[in-house]
Amino acid sequence: MGTAPGDSLPMITKEIDQERILKWAELSGDFNSLHVDPQYAKKTPFKGTIAHGPMSLAFLNELMMQWAGERWPAGGRLLDVRFRAPIRPGERIRVTGTVKGRLRVEGKTWVECELFIEKPDGVRAVEGRARVPEEE
Amino acid sequence: MSALVPDGFPDSNTTERSFAEGFPEFFSMEQPLWRRYFSMSKMRDLQEKPELVFEELIPGKPFRPLVYPLTEEKIHQYMETVGDRHPLYVDLQEAKRRGLDSCLAPPGLAAVYARLSYLQDHCMPSGGILLRQEFQFHSPARVGEVLEVRAKVEEAFVDGRGRKRVTFLIEAHRRGGEPVSTIRLYAIWPK
Numbered sequence: 001m002g003t004a005p006g007d008s009l010p011m012i013t014k015e016i017d018q019e020r021i022l023k024w025a026e027l028s029g030d031f032n033s034l035h036v037d038p039q040y041a042k043k044t045p046f047k048g049t050i051a052h053g054p055m056s057l058a059f060l061n062e063l064m065m066q067w068a069g070e071r072w073p074a075g076g077r078l079l080d081v082r083f084r085a086p087i088r089p090g091e092r093i094r095v096t097g098t099v100k101g102r103l104r105v106e107g108k109t110w111v112e113c114e115l116f117i118e119k120p121d122g123v124r125a126v127e128g129r130a131r132v133p134e135e136e
Numbered sequence: 137m138s139a140l141v142p143d144g145f146p147d148s149n150t151t152e153r154s155f156a157e158g159f160p161e162f163f164s165m166e167q168p169l170w171r172r173y174f175s176m177s178k179m180r181d182l183q184e185k186p187e188l189v190f191e192e193l194i195p196g197k198p199f200r201p202l203v204y205p206l207t208e209e210k211i212h213q214y215m216e217t218v219g220d221r222h223p224l225y226v227d228l229q230e231a232k233r234r235g236l237d238s239c240l241a242p243p244g245l246a247a248v249y250a251r252l253s254y255l256q257d258h259c260m261p262s263g264g265i266l267l268r269q270e271f272q273f274h275s276p277a278r279v280g281e282v283l284e285v286r287a288k289v290e291e292a293f294v295d296g297r298g299r300k301r302v303t304f305l306i307e308a309h310r311r312g313g314e315p316v317s318t319i320r321l322y323a324i325w326p327k
Contacts, residue, residue, distance in 0.1 A: 014219060023217040028248045029255070032262060053266040054247035055218070061244030061271075062220040070224060070234055073243040073276035081269050 009097040050086035056126045081128030109134040188258035193292040202253040202285040206241040241277040250319045253287035263326035274315040300325035
């Protein structure tokens, strides 16, 4: 894995559809109508169903597992993940990031990355940072 | 039995009928996906649980611990849903090649057990907004382990714009006490 500033993380693409949203509802127990009920969601300001926010966190974790492997759950940090725009069924999203640099925190050296999930129109739906402890 | 009623739904049971009347949209929609994914027990749970209202969210208040077994079934369900097929979740030989003694549970499951940990006895009122979330991983959880997940309200206040802000602190440990993850979840609660 490249850890120099500016190095790209892998890129994962995901097709979001209502079936995946329903599967996440089943997995997480979150059956909020905004996610699972197209008729209800049409009447909300979102004008349709949207994916659950935590599903995006799962995608970011997948990205970090691909990039850092077993070092990720052994000490990784996913920081300041913000949900900027809804992700809708029918959208193909890109999950990726960039290495920002190294920093020393909590007595360890970390590689810090900027992560984001981008919608087809280029809008960043989710943004955050990740830190992975550098190998000793 | 109506074609719109999910398999296993006891059509002659009046209690169940009352339940169905509580979800007219569910039963009027001709969406096979709904029937495929929504078990009646989960829908019943939703109807019976009270909403978690802001007034109950007192800083420091703990929720009862969630026992969360990392079963193979759950791992496969997660992998199928997310599309995350990392070999370390299922390939023991690959795990051993990397010096691990067993397969790992997907760290992204923390996004699932974090929410469940404060909603075991309540349902979420509609209209809330998940603002921000943070994860710290301490040690990898392994397939077959059982996690104990403890959530508490860290902050609950009304901000300068009149929004009800809530922060949950969620800590997962494996049995024996070793920490697995610490999660902070920042939300705006519905009015």
